[in-house]
Amino acid sequence: MRHNESALVLFSGGQDSTTCLAWALSRYARVETVGFAYGQRHAVELDCRGPVREGVADLLDWGERLGEDHVVDLGASLAALGATALTTEAEIRMNADGLPSTFVPGRNLIFLAYAAAIACRRDLRRIVAGMCETDYSGYPDCRDDTLKAMQLALNLGMARRFVVETPLMWLDKAATWELAEELGGAPLVELIVERTHTCYLGDREHRHDWGLGCGTCPACALRAAGWQRWREERL
Ligand code: ZN
Numbered sequence: 580m581r582h583n584e585s586a587l588v589l590f591s592g593g594q595d596s597t598t599c600l601a602w603a604l605s606r607y608a609r610v611e612t613v614g615f616a617y618g619q620r621h622a623v624e625l626d627c628r629g630p631v632r633e634g635v636a637d638l639l640d641w642g643e644r645l646g647e648d649h650v651v652d653l654g655a656s657l658a659a660l661g662a663t664a665l666t667t668e669a670e671i672r673m674n675a676d677g678l679p680s681t682f683v684p685g686r687n688l689i690f691l692a693y694a695a696a697i698a699c700r701r702d703l704r705r706i707v708a709g710m711c712e713t714d715y716s717g718y719p720d721c722r723d724d725t726l727k728a729m730q731l732a733l734n735l736g737m738a739r740r741f742v743v744e745t746p747l748m749w750l751d752k753a754a755t756w757e758l759a760e761e762l763g764g765a766p767l768v769e770l771i772v773e774r775t776h777t778c779y780l781g782d783r784e785h786r787h788d789w790g791l792g793c794g795t796c797p798a799c800a801l802r803a804a805g806w807q808r809w810r811e812e813r814l
Contacts, residue, residue, distance in 0.1 A: 585609040585705065686720065698739075704741060712748055772789060789805075
């Protein structure tokens with residue numbers, strides 16, 4: 580563990596960002612979280628953040644290291660940039676440009692800029708985010724090169740030496756479950772299953788081995804397939 584290191588985790592309350600939070604807490608002495616309200620079509624994920632943070636704080640000695648939570652309200656400003664299936668009731672499908680209709684252009688770039696501004700103010704050096712190029716659903720702002728370019732831009736623009744860390748970048752969803760187990764054992768896996776939210780449709784009624792969700796939207800399908808592969812690989 581790096582005793583003097585501090586980190587800000589982009590924390591949405593989903594599986595990936597919860598795994599990133601555990602990853603940061605297992606390494607750094609002081610960890611804070613930031614979440615964004617941007618007119619998501621279902622606020623369920625945001626509602627999960629508090630309970631997930633509380634659960635994580637009860638694991639190992641993580642409660643001593645888990646600091647403040649910041650919520651940035653982007654209100655309708657991000658939704659106003661373009662109607663997408665994440666912020667409206669539009670259908671989830673592939674657009675003609677090859678991008679899924681759930682893509683909110685520039686969303687992760689905006690999140691990182693806000694996160695870096697908070698990290699500046701709070702004197703946190705590492706910015707940890709759950710972007711992943713392996714199962715990245717075709718979002719160009721999840722690519723490793725995008726994140727590396729963003730780190731450079733933030734450091735130049737804010738005259739800092741931030742390190743943008745993406746521990747899930749080269750993992751598939753099965754490996755993300757495995758990482759959670761490595762970091763926090765069965766209690767962390769159970770916490771992710773029970774309390775995190777992934778479903779695009781905001782479904783918290785249907786229960787599966789891998790958690791709650793509709794079971795058929797792209798986010799549920801990815802989470803379920805990863806869980807299945809991980810369970811099979813463990814046998
Ligand atoms: Zn779903």
